[in-house]
Amino acid sequence: MSLAIQTPPVELETLVRDRAVGYSLAAPFYASQEIFDLDLEVIFGRHWLFSAVTAEIPDAGDYLTIDIGPYAVIIVRDDDEEIRAFHNVCRHRGSRLLKDACGSVGNIVCPYHQWTYRPDGDLIFAESQPDTFDKSRFGLNPVNVKVVAGLIFVCFSDNPPDDFDEVAEFLEPYLAPYDLTNAKVAHQTDLVEEGNWKLVMENNRECQHCDGAHPELVSAYFPLFGYSEDDITPRLRPVFERYQAARADLDRVCLLRGFPQEERRELDTRATGFQLSHLALDGAGISFSEGGAQLCKKLLGTMTEPRFGDLSLHLQPNSWFHFLSDHAVVFRVLPISPEKSIVRSTWLVHPDAVEGVDYDVESLTAVWEATNREDRELVADTQNGVMNPGYIPGPYSLVEDDVEAFANWYITRLQHHVAAFR
């Protein structure tokens, strides 16, 4: 039975219009089923989503499956070594096709009635159909896919944002030296978070909480987030000088190797919002470890200089990346429900690096495993808080400008959607 309660419903248009700039979002954005469904449609359904790395499927016939909200996708390397993406659902009566997280196939055979598809999506077998049946009309339902320097992006919309290639073109020279296309997956984890995907993203987009929450992570970074030279107290002066030296070193190496030095921040000014920055690291300055020491003996790609800082990439709506000389670690947030998400983290090393010899998985992943766990608790606390009717959106601080940029980007996307219905 459906029930009409007289209270007039809140209009999405009103919610979007009333969003206070500089303040966290209103509760329904984090908790309502309706907005979650809208996020799946408007955000996850219409943007390019970082999904996997080509290193996960190195050979023809290799595939992986990924569930992004209700979307289930097969990403497969076809017989011509091309990366393809398809909805993981049979064109006959809709069975899920591939159930394992990854594997290798000759053809893709449906477990229900054995309809059989080639890795390029063509239907090649369907039993007991009438003579008039036209196989060419029942190939796998494709998903748009693009590969940028070994990073695989999918888009579910028929009209993907047209600025993606521009962003990809900007990024490629930065990513090329790491040669992720030929990297090796050293480790991958899925962490279930008890929070809305946007709270996971907002948590990622600021480090004001790092000092209190992430003892492991902050040891690699200079503790100067959001400080200008004027803020440097006598006590911070030695740190600041150490930072200036490391920064100068990094700039020099980049110049020497011809590595591009422009940083760019277009987080909320385009559909494919992104930010690229190249940060010097503290201590040994090489990797995410106690004291910044190197974690994998073999450097990635064509890297020759271990002390190469953290090339940090943020992409809207749901991913972030750290590229270091000796490894890369890449993240994407997968929405499950208004109050649940998964963070998938993947660590990449040189293809010839040997586990137990060149690197140790536990050491390689320790800092971000700990950081993820710590963030998990903060996100759960915040989900709990924003569902309290006593929650009032609060003001972002000066060092939360990327959170604000994320929120602006998000609200702008909804505004476009709302405008289309007006």
Place this chain on the structure above:
Amino acid sequence: MSLAIQTPPVELETLVRDRAVGYSLAAPFYASQEIFDLDLEVIFGRHWLFSAVTAEIPDAGDYLTIDIGPYAVIIVRDDDEEIRAFHNVCRHRGSRLLKDACGSVGNIVCPYHQWTYRPDGDLIFAESQPDTFDKSRFGLNPVNVKVVAGLIFVCFSDNPPDDFDEVAEFLEPYLAPYDLTNAKVAHQTDLVEEGNWKLVMENNRECQHCDGAHPELVSAYFPLFGYSEDDITPRLRPVFERYQAARADLDRVCLLRGFPQEERRELDTRATGFQLSHLALDGAGISFSEGGAQLCKKLLGTMTEPRFGDLSLHLQPNSWFHFLSDHAVVFRVLPISPEKSIVRSTWLVHPDAVEGVDYDVESLTAVWEATNREDRELVADTQNGVMNPGYIPGPYSLVEDDVEAFANWYITRLQHHVAAFR
């Protein structure tokens, strides 16, 4: 807080009207809460539902309880040996009355304040009511019930489909020789399926998946589903000849015993859709076992010929039955949520058959226990697939005509409902 999203809602009328004949149903039919609620109202709320066998409650005072979606029903044999059905809820303040799956009662006493009802539903005790209280107005809330050859059907509507008696009259001569009224329940199982009840039904309505999925079941049947004589390859020729011989034998025995031979298929042409067929079995041709061997030494009812094939009955919306010479096995699908159902299976044998002597429960149930488990996985895969936004309804094959008939019957029922609101 309720939230108005501008996207115009999909109308049921549109969904029903746009259903493509010959194709699987659109996703909302398998996944939406609204349609599930509608199914409970329009399908389960207004049709005759096979629920139990009289053999489950052989004596006066015996009862069983069954939950069909939100409906909870008591089926009880009253003091005059008549089968009655009531909503399992007290007329005082609504407590569930009987909590066990089955048992035996003198009267039905509410556990809350001890209102007491006779097995025929009359209220005979209610404490501390005023003198004006009229007990006759507060008897148990009855559910329509009909018994056909030992099979118990209930209907929750005040206007049950009026074609049921016609169908019952057709079926009775076929079922009489099995004498289920005096049979014994040898075993009963409830299997939870992670799928919409309609996916469970569609799975049951075709055997195109049997070759790949049901090695145990197919050994009993001739592997010729959907084949006409023209399709018989030289390799299949010996099988076909074996089939023709078994078929002729079965026809001869039926003729000899005066067993009706007309098959009938009215799956989507009436409210009480059904199909009755009588199939010859392969091998020993007697029962559902490796090689078709007999599973219970005592034959059912007045059966004298073990090799009597499979009298197979399909009923809309949610049941199917196999009657063999030595046992019967009957099934009903009980909806739980859009994505969850229960399949209840009951095996029946001759009342004098002794477990461990005449039959062994594990052997008796092995084929269908395995088949149910295998179908469970296919149904779960399909539920997963149809919830993927990449799902597109696909074409039924030539041998899926009964799936199509089920879908047609279902859509027709919804059309009647929609028409009543236009």
Place this chain on the structure above:
Amino acid sequence: MSLAIQTPPVELETLVRDRAVGYSLAAPFYASQEIFDLDLEVIFGRHWLFSAVTAEIPDAGDYLTIDIGPYAVIIVRDDDEEIRAFHNVCRHRGSRLLKDACGSVGNIVCPYHQWTYRPDGDLIFAESQPDTFDKSRFGLNPVNVKVVAGLIFVCFSDNPPDDFDEVAEFLEPYLAPYDLTNAKVAHQTDLVEEGNWKLVMENNRECQHCDGAHPELVSAYFPLFGYSEDDITPRLRPVFERYQAARADLDRVCLLRGFPQEERRELDTRATGFQLSHLALDGAGISFSEGGAQLCKKLLGTMTEPRFGDLSLHLQPNSWFHFLSDHAVVFRVLPISPEKSIVRSTWLVHPDAVEGVDYDVESLTAVWEATNREDRELVADTQNGVMNPGYIPGPYSLVEDDVEAFANWYITRLQHHVAAFR
């Protein structure tokens, strides 16, 4: 995807208007998500709710947290010993502030970015905000709080019912001698009930089920509920005489001690509905135990007479209390979902009573622990029953007048709400 089913939705106004006086409520009141949300808004969001006792937070800085539906509240004793209540959510980006059920703090520090609040709610630290940031605008979001004789009440509305002080004034002289303000919490339990909060309340509001369900509890009370002198059969005569003697004793002691003797029943005639009665107990007549024996050697507050009966207080919407000479036990129902609630029970004794010496926790709590468990099963059965489409509201008996009063109070509150929208 949202789906428009043609069936016109039931209007709340219709449901409220059609409620049959003297009958249990219609099913949606116990089972629908919409009505549950409305209950949180109209009932729990706008009335004074008994939440805790001051004895739980005896010293400055002591706090407890309580979740009432979606509301999460901090109740804290500030540095001036005043009891304060706040929404348990940070004014920055909404993290839950305090996670433990109780504890002690100097200041309240947010776990996310360390915004810091004094126990009186003032924000005293917020990092990296611009110079224009005005701390005084971002103190903790307060919740209305009142303390009556050691009982803490909160109200989430900006316009709390204005009759509360009148009720408090009436109650205080009754409660004063028990001196709960200086009592000690001997035990507290949370019991999850599989039923709507209103079914838990209705169960509490009548004892017609006690004879059948609560063997432990009924031994303390005279088995004469709802009997007038005319109903006394010869068999009951000795009990009745015992009762009359106990009643006379209690009246005499009250008179002697100057304890007020007026009983009052205003359950459905005001916003802050309540009932106060003073019942003589059977047997030893002192406490809730087998035979009515004393359970704690030290009497509460200024009590001198152990045989002082049960001062019983019922408050709408969600609490009830028993004050005995040697202990008090207080209850509140916390809604979780349409079909789930928590009953929190707290036992209080004299602050100097020593566990293991003056009282034994197991004996002290045995009767109500058992009673709660028994009620839990009845409530679950009733939740199950009222969700059956076969449920029809039934007539309350003569001894269910307080259930009727609860239902009337509840429906009246909804009527006021509906009227405000007309």
